[in-house]
Amino acid sequence: MIYTVTLNPSLDRIVDIDELIYDDVNRILEEKRLVSGKAISVARVIRGLGGHTCLMGLVGGYNGHEVEGRLISEGIVCDLGKINAETRTNIVIHQRRKKLQTLFSASDPEVAPPELAILYSKLCDIPRDSYVVLSGTLPAGVTENFYAQIITSLAGKNVRVIVDADGEALRRSVMARPFLIKPNIHEFGRLVEKNVKEVKDVIENVEPYLSHTHYIVVSMGARGVVAASETERYHIVPPKVNVKSQIGAGDALVGGLVYALSVGSSFVDALTLGVACGTASTLNAAGAFPSRDGVENIRKEVLVKTI
């Protein structure tokens, strides 16, 4: 089982109008509601590949009920803790005539200590030999140390924890010895506090971190990934494609990677599937997920370079 953890999901309302008129009434032509969150995107990709996931995390208020109901309707297995504050709602205004999208990003709900304690104890009960994906930002009231604490609490149970985070949350996670980290190149640069731009810059800077984590996978958008373990170094290059949206490409990469590792694939095969999922996700509008056939076609064109 792969557990994916989202502390800060959102209910996105995508509102279509013709063209925005200020200081006046704007008629809504269409409204869609979507549930989003990085760990939710990861779970969708794993399910699309045929894997089993359980989504854990926090939801609150009426929005939280809607988020949970929508996830259940999608067929995602959920074990969500509850908070008193409302789950955030992002509003996207889509102006059809000008093809413009404007996002109003809501602030995070506050998580109260007892609510966090209940989630924490659920996470500590994750069974032996599972995979866990910790992904995304932490809401107000949750310490940057949270992911690191989970990793520490699960140590000794052969639970393999994958972290996709930034800044202090990532830095502290690394100190707690996760199984795999997946920063993008900017996040990796912030972690190592250097200007990291090229493949060689990544390779030059991974060594000190390999004593803390089995695998480091640095994603580089259209340039694919540079990945390292104690014994292996790869640059995995995707084919050139016509990109529609890069939003969520990193989540698709993590989904493919963790699914492949969970079914016993080698590191290099898991990287290849991950890159294929990431690239396949760019062919669709944000939030739409690639078909298995689409991923398979791209996978055939992924290039593996051993460094």
Ligand SMILES: Nc1ncnc2c1ncn2[C@@H]1O[C@H](COP(=O)(O)OP(=O)(O)OP(=O)(O)O)[C@@H](O)[C@H]1O
């Ligand atoms: N323009 C692109 N062309 C081809 N493949 C891409 C492109 N952008 C992203 N990908 C694929 O998706 C993977 C992850 O992309 P990226 O490095 O942009 O992740 P990220 O910055 O973590 O994204 P996210 O916004 O989801 O956090 C890449 O390794 C690659 O396989």
Ligand SMILES: [Mg+2]
């Ligand atoms: Mg990312």
